[in-house]
Amino acid sequence: MADQTASPPAAPAAPAQAEVTISAEEYMERYAHDFYEWVKGRLIKMSPVTDIHDLLTGYLYQLFAAYFALNPVGVIRRAPFVMRTDVTESRREPDLQIILKTNPGQLTPTAMIGPADICMEVVSLESVSRDHGEKYEEYEKGGVREYWIFDPIHRETRFNRLNDQKVYLRVEPDADGFYQTPLLPGLRIHTPTLWQDPLPDFFEIGQAVRDMLGK
Numbered sequence: 001m002a003d004q005t006a007s008p009p010a011a012p013a014a015p016a017q018a019e020v021t022i023s024a025e026e027y028m029e030r031y032a033h034d035f036y037e038w039v040k041g042r043l044i045k046m047s048p049v050t051d052i053h054d055l056l057t058g059y060l061y062q063l064f065a066a067y068f069a070l071n072p073v074g075v076i077r078r079a080p081f082v083m084r085t086d087v088t089e090s091r092r093e094p095d096l097q098i099i100l101k102t103n104p105g106q107l108t109p110t111a112m113i114g115p116a117d118i119c120m121e122v123v124s125l126e127s128v129s130r131d132h133g134e135k136y137e138e139y140e141k142g143g144v145r146e147y148w149i150f151d152p153i154h155r156e157t158r159f160n161r162l163n164d165q166k167v168y169l170r171v172e173p174d175a176d177g178f179y180q181t182p183l184l185p186g187l188r189i190h191t192p193t194l195w196q197d198p199l200p201d202f203f204e205i206g207q208a209v210r211d212m213l214g215k
Contacts, residue, residue: 021040028091033080037091038091061096072101074099079095083111085142098184099117103116120150125153177190188212
């Protein structure tokens with residue numbers, strides 16, 4: 001029988017001062033699981049998610065999970081799963097990241113070593129500059145082939161794709177609001193659906209993906 005008076009071990013506290021730095025190894029061991037990111041030795045604590053953020057990332061996760069169940073060309077991972085890009089000296093935790101089987105990097109049980117093929121971030125009030133600025137630059141420099149930004153505050157989507165010069169160009173959905181990427185054949189992201197209330201449920205998502213792929 002467990003000792004009822006024992007206290008659970010305390011979670012490690014982040015360094016109190018911004019100038020204190022830690023190693024990448026210490027970050028992975030002590031902080032990565034707790035929604036921290038690491039950039040050039042500096043810890044960045046993510047804010048608690050809002051209900052809209054949680055619902056939208058949940059919808060997108062189910063959408064891609066259904067797609068890969070029917071077309072197993074890759075996998076979907078969600079935060080706090082780490083993406084390591086050494087060229088930017090960072091360990092980021094994208095809200096969602098897609099890693100294709102053709103990706104030359106290394107997918108481990110705790111991290112993607114190398115750039116994911118697609119990274120997705122859902123914008124919150126505190127992350128506007130980080131998602132549109134710092135991460136945009138890092139993902140571009142790090143070689144993430146596509147970076148998708150979903151902004152529920154303004155009901156806006158931004159699909160950024162690397163060109164031949166390794167620079168992001170924004171790609172717009174078509175006239176009906178559908179976005180398609182050559183990385184995921186057959187899948188169409190209907191952007192107006194992202195702002196629907198309520199969002200499609202598990203069964204609706206699965207049927208929509210089946211219809212897209214003709215399964």
